[in-house]
Amino acid sequence: MNKVFFLAVKDIRVLMSDRGNIFWVLVFPLVFAFFFGAIYSDAGEGPTGMKIAVVDEDKSDFSTSYISKLESSDALKVSLLSREEAIEQVRKSRIAAAVIIKKGMGDGFEAIFNSEEPKIEIAADPSRKMESGYLQGLLAKAQFEALSGNFTDRNWMKDQISQWRGEIEDANDLDTRQANLFLDLFDSFDTLFDDINDQNLKMGFNGDILNFSQTNISRESDGPLTSFQITFPQAMLWGILGCAATFAISIVKERAGGTFQRLLVGPTGRAHILAGKGAACFITCSFIMCIQYIGAKLFFKMPVGDLPLFVLAYLCTILCFVGIMMLISTLGRTEQSAGGAGWAIIMIMAMLGGGMMPLYFMPAWLRSLSNISPVKWGIYALEGAIWRNFSLMEIAIPCLILLAIGFAAFLLGVYSLSKQQD
Amino acid sequence: MIDVQNLNKKYGNTTALDDVSFNVGKGQTFGLLGPNGAGKTTAIKLLCGLIRPDSGIVSLNGKTDPTLIEVRRSLGVVPQSLAIYEELSAEENLHFWGRIYGIRGRKLREKTADCLKIAGLLKRRKEKVSKYSGGMKRRLNMVCSFLHEPSILLLDEPTVGVDPQSRNLIFDTIEAMKKEGRTIIYTTHYMEEAQRLCDKIAILDHGKILDIDNVENLITRHGGPSHIEAELEEKISDVEKIKMFVDDKDIQLEERIIRFKTSQPMESLAKLNRSGLRFHSIKVQTANLEDVFLNLTGRRLRD
Ligand SMILES: Nc1ncnc2c1ncn2[C@@H]1O[C@H](COP(=O)(O)OP(=O)(O)OP(=O)(O)O)[C@@H](O)[C@H]1O
Ligand SMILES: [Mg+2]
Numbered sequence: 080m081n082k083v084f085f086l087a088v089k090d091i092r093v094l095m096s097d098r099g100n101i102f103w104v105l106v107f108p109l110v111f112a113f114f115f116g117a118i119y120s121d122a123g124e125g126p127t128g129m130k131i132a133v134v135d136e137d138k139s140d141f142s143t144s145y146i147s148k149l150e151s152s153d154a155l156k157v158s159l160l161s162r163e164e165a166i167e168q169v170r171k172s173r174i175a176a177a178v179i180i181k182k183g184m185g186d187g188f189e190a191i192f193n194s195e196e197p198k199i200e201i202a203a204d205p206s207r208k209m210e211s212g213y214l215q216g217l218l219a220k221a222q223f224e225a226l227s228g229n230f231t232d233r234n235w236m237k238d239q240i241s242q243w244r245g246e247i248e249d250a251n252d253l254d255t256r257q258a259n260l261f262l263d264l265f266d267s268f269d270t271l272f273d274d275i276n277d278q279n280l281k282m283g284f285n286g287d288i289l290n291f292s293q294t295n296i297s298r299e300s301d302g303p304l305t306s307f308q309i310t311f312p313q314a315m316l317w318g319i320l321g322c323a324a325t326f327a328i329s330i331v332k333e334r335a336g337g338t339f340q341r342l343l344v345g346p347t348g349r350a351h352i353l354a355g356k357g358a359a360c361f362i363t364c365s366f367i368m369c370i371q372y373i374g375a376k377l378f379f380k381m382p383v384g385d386l387p388l389f390v391l392a393y394l395c396t397i398l399c400f401v402g403i404m405m406l407i408s409t410l411g412r413t414e415q416s417a418g419g420a421g422w423a424i425i426m427i428m429a430m431l432g433g434g435m436m437p438l439y440f441m442p443a444w445l446r447s448l449s450n451i452s453p454v455k456w457g458i459y460a461l462e463g464a465i466w467r468n469f470s471l472m473e474i475a476i477p478c479l480i481l482l483a484i485g486f487a488a489f490l491l492g493v494y495s496l497s498k499q500q501d
Numbered sequence: 502m503i504d505v506q507n508l509n510k511k512y513g514n515t516t517a518l519d520d521v522s523f524n525v526g527k528g529q530t531f532g533l534l535g536p537n538g539a540g541k542t543t544a545i546k547l548l549c550g551l552i553r554p555d556s557g558i559v560s561l562n563g564k565t566d567p568t569l570i571e572v573r574r575s576l577g578v579v580p581q582s583l584a585i586y587e588e589l590s591a592e593e594n595l596h597f598w599g600r601i602y603g604i605r606g607r608k609l610r611e612k613t614a615d616c617l618k619i620a621g622l623l624k625r626r627k628e629k630v631s632k633y634s635g636g637m638k639r640r641l642n643m644v645c646s647f648l649h650e651p652s653i654l655l656l657d658e659p660t661v662g663v664d665p666q667s668r669n670l671i672f673d674t675i676e677a678m679k680k681e682g683r684t685i686i687y688t689t690h691y692m693e694e695a696q697r698l699c700d701k702i703a704i705l706d707h708g709k710i711l712d713i714d715n716v717e718n719l720i721t722r723h724g725g726p727s728h729i730e731a732e733l734e735e736k737i738s739d740v741e742k743i744k745m746f747v748d749d750k751d752i753q754l755e756e757r758i759i760r761f762k763t764s765q766p767m768e769s770l771a772k773l774n775r776s777g778l779r780f781h782s783i784k785v786q787t788a789n790l791e792d793v794f795l796n797l798t799g800r801r802l803r804d
Contacts, residue, residue, distance in 0.1 A: 085600045089586070096588040096629070337584035341645075344549045344578045345601050346570050 082347055086355025091363055094325060104321040104367055109374055112307065112314030129214065130156045130174040132165035137198070139185025141225060148221035149178070155217060169202055176203035176214050179294075202294040307379040309437055311371070312461035316434050316454050318367040319397055320425050323404040324418070326360040330408035330496075331417040353493060356408075357401045364397040385464050388474050392460035395478040395485075399453050402485030405492025409499065428452045453484045502527045502684050503548070503653065508557035510543055510708075517543040519708040521557070525686060525701070530679055532699030533688040534790065536802055540708040541688035542581055545657045548686065549578050561653060574602065577651030579643045581658045581688075587631040591622045591641050594630060595648060602649035609648075616644035619674050621667075636667040643671060647678075654678060654685045660694060672698065690802055692790035702790070704797060711797045716790065723796045724788025726762035729770065733757045734779035746772040757781070 094100050133149060135142050150157045160168065165177035184198040199222075201214065244262060330353075333339040342352050372389075375381040383389050407424065411417030429435055431445070432454025441449070449455040460477035463469030503525040510518040518540045525531040533541045546552045548559055550567030558565055564572050585594050595613040604612060617623045620640035622633075630638060643659050656675070660668045675698055678685060689695055695702050696716050704711040704719070712719060726749070737743075740754050747769050749761040763769045766785045774780070794802045 081603075082601060085597065089589070089597050092593070093586055093588040337580050337582045338586060340551055341578065341580060341584040342601065343551060344573065344576065345598075346573050346603070347601055 082351050083354045083358055086342075086347070086352060087358040087362060090326065090329060090356060090359035093329065094359070094363065100325050104318055104325060104363065105370060107321065108314040108318040108367070108371065111317055112310045112371075112375070113379070115306075115310045115313070129154060129176075129217075130158070131214065132158050132160040132168055132174050132177045134160060134162045134165050134177060134179040136162070136182050137180045137184040141185035142180045145180065145184070145221060145225040148224045149218070152217055152221065154213075166202055169204065172204075176201055178202075178214075178218060197292040200292045200294055307375065307381040308462070308466045311375050311379070311381055312458045312465060313434050313437070315368065315371055315393065315461060316396070316429070316432075316457050318371060319364050319400045319457070320429060320434070320454070322360055322364050322367065323400040324407065324421050324425055326356055326363075327404045327407035327410075327421050328414055328418045330356055330405075331411060332414050335413055349493075349497060353405065353496070357405070357489075360401050360404055361397055364400070365394075368393050368397075381465075383465050384468050388469065388471065389461065389464035392457075392464045392474060392478060395460060395481040396453075396457035399457065399481035399485035399488075402487070402489035402492065403453065405496070406488040407492075409492050409495040412499075428454045431455065433458055453481060456480045456484070502529075502562065503531075503686065504558075504560040505544075505548070506558045506560075508544070508547055508559065509555045510540075510547060510552070511555055516708045518547070518554070521705075521708070521710050523703055523710065523713055525684055527684055528679070528682045529700045530675070530685040530687060530698055532695040532702040533686065533705050534690065534692060534695045534702050534794070534802075535688075535705030536690050536800075538707075539690075539705040541690075541705060542657055543708075544705075545578070545581075545655050545686070545688060548655055549573075549576055574649065575652045577646035577649065577654045579646045579654070579656045579659050581661070583638050583642050585630055585638065585642050585645060588629065590627050590629055591617060591620070591633075592626040594641060594645060598645045599648045604648060612648045612650075616647055619647070619670075620644045621670055636663040639663050640667060640670065643674070647674075652683055654683055656685065656687045658688055658690070660689070660691070692794070692802055696790055704790075704794060706794075706798050712793075719790065719793050720788045721764075723793040724790075725792055725796055726764045727766040727788060728760070728762055728786040729766055730758065730760050730784040730786075731770070731773075732781040732783075733759065734781050737778070742776070743773065743778070746776055 094104075131149075133146050135146060146157070146159070149155055158174070160177070162177075162179060165174075165179070168174045169177050179200040179202065181198045181200060199218065201218070203214070247262060330339075333342075333352075339352065343349065372383075376383070407421040408417060410420040410424075429452075431449045432452030433441070433449060434454045456477040460474055460481065463474045463477065467473075505524065506522050508518050508521040510516075521540075521544065523531070533539075533544060535541055543552070547554050548561070548567060550559075550573075559567055561567055561572050562575060566572070567576070586597070589597065592613060595616055596609060599609045599612060614623070617626050620637075620643070622637060622641060625633070625637070630641065633641070639659065639662065643656070646654070660671055663671065672694075675685065675687070679698075687695070687698055699716070701713060701715055702719060703713040712723065714722070734757075736757050737754070740752060743754075743759065744750070744752055747761050747763060749763060752759065752761040761769075766787065770780075770783065770785075791802055794800070
């Protein structure tokens with residue numbers, strides 16, 4: 080045991096003596112997390128489209144045209160549901176929000192612009208501000224489009240005006256002079272709508288005056304609160320990957336350089352040496368984890384849902400890659416060949432597993448292919464602890480997959496290492 | 502102490518060792534002398550159990566399995582290729598190797614200091630090995646195997662690529678080890694080294710041992726006659742008179758200089774002197790291991 084410790088300490092010292100190594104395992108992942116975290120935080124949910132439900136309680140011409148505008152938007156995936164269904168879906172996190180069009184929406188201007196009693200209600204989780212703001216923008220746009228459709232419809236406008244004319248003629252508290260002023264105005268509107276071309280009519284309105292009521296629905300499981308919750312699991316995987324590659328290469332280097340043989344000639348067995356490497360890799364990764372965790376908390380204010388589960392997920396991920404390190408170390412006889420092959424494999428695992436691009440940006444076929452990548456399971460387990468609010472049972476699945484992959488790779492690596500002559 | 506019987510080792514079609522047998526007594530220094538590719542490194546690897554022979558027995562201290570931990574503790578191997586951590590300093594390297602052998606605390610510090618002194622690296626002990634010269638690395642490579650005071654030392658060409666000064670330092674160290682009663686196996690392709698250090702030498706070529714003995718016996722057996730060049734005080738005219746005393750038929754006379762070969766240089770010169778010849782100067786070139794190798798194989802040690 081002592082020997083394994085001294086071997087591990089030596090390995091860490093050798094690793095730390097190289098600034099390049101420190102950069103790849105420590106600095107690069109943090110830069111990665113920060114850089115992409117900052118990029119994604121502006122991107123919202125992105126190109127796949129936000130899933131929302133629309134509840135049409137108005138069932139007017141206007142609400143129908145409004146919904147068709149929402150449906151035609153690329154940024155949204157709209158399903159029509161009842162109020163109860165929609166709210167349930169929000170609670171289950173299956174959709175980002177429910178948009179409820181209340182009765183009276185199609186009754187005309189007053190109904191639409193009445194800020195006392197908004198005719199559109201958004202039901203969403205209050206913590207997802209990013210998406211909520213994005214959605215409000217999209218709703219306003221659709222509403223404006225639906226409205227301007229009506230404005231350009233002269234008959235609809237003329238109806239509105241004759242309705243107002245009727246209201247004014249009926250109004251007893253207006254004196255005749257004032258009433259005639261309005262009626263003159265409406266007359267000139269009538270002629271205006273006859274003369275004006277469509278283009279001019281479309282201008283002059285914007286969505287600012289629209290208003291919504293917001294209903295808060297707490298979800299059973301939260302989405303990511305900040306984009307750093309998406310990029311940090313990726314960054315953590317990069318740290319572990321860098322570490323695994325570095326130690327795999329160090330095994331090859333020792334074998335090529337002769338120190339491995341020298342150790343074998345001493346009172347150290349192969350098992351000691353490999354255990355030392357594994358321990359060094361494990362210790363270094365754990366150290367990196369602490370740094371990353373502190374960085375995430377301190378500088379990026381990243382919330383971590385469940386710390387014990389996070390530690391569990393991280394440990395399983397590290398163990399998995401310690402095993403993979405052993406396997407990579409058997410891929411070549413020289414530093415260059417093993418390093419090249421090792422990084423190629425790591426890149427493929429990372430690309431497939433969502434280490435570069437978050438999984439939800441990927442097409443479906445690639446997403447199902449990603450199941451073979453331990454990077455995916457690592458990220459999934461970490462996300463489970465950070466924002467997916469996994470239970471112990473739920474997180475056990477990716478954790479067990481990670482441990483199984485790691486164990487298999489470890490056995491395979493040690494086996495083929497012992498087959499190769501030194 | 503070390504007993505090797507009928508070792509055979511092939512790498513694919515290459516025969517690296519062919520029926521090699523020898524034994525080394527306690528405290529003896531045994532030399533394996535042979536050119537590149539003779540099988541020296543292969544022999545060392547078989548001795549320390551890094552590779553297994555196709556057939557044959559290696560016995561160290563009476564144990565036939567060199568991979569046993571008790572055997573390994575008593576074994577010090579200096580590999581031909583540098584096997585040290587370039588990223589660490591000399592001191593860190595020594596500390597590491599010492600700890601691997603279970604040396605701790607004050608003993609470790611003392612042994613490290615000793616080894617640094619032997620290697621002449623005391624002043625630069627804190628520097629990274631990657632900044633050392635080739636010779637310094639070689640010296641460190643060697644002393645890393647001395648920390649645990651092994652009773653058997655296997656040195657595989659420890660002087661390759663070092664300057665004469667470093668080489669002398671290495672020789673002194675090995676001689677000191679010898680005095681302490683350690684058993685040493687030393688491989689080299691420099692015959693002067695084998696001649697200076699070894700009690701017993703095996704001439705190895707193409708994996709075969711051609712002969713084993715001490716230097717004198719090897720030279721007497723295979724070295725051929727010594728070359729003598731003598732300058733006389735006065736010119737002589739009659740070569741036949743000299744031929745009576747020297748058995749070399751090809752004796753050459755050139756003004757006052759005579760040249761001849763003889764297997765007993767001192768006796769021949771004494772006889773000539775008694776016959777009345779006065780020598781101004783004498784040059785005796787006795788046969789060496791180079792000649793032994795040449796006579797055994799028809800080739801020189803180094804081409
Ligand atoms: N791992 C190996 N695979 C194949 N052939 C090998 C291997 N190691 C050594 N050989 C061959 O075995 C023979 C003996 O090699 P060895 O290294 O023992 O020679 P050596 O006497 O140590 O030479 P040198 O003075 O160059 O170090 C050579 O022909 C070499 O090519
Ligand atoms: Mg050799």
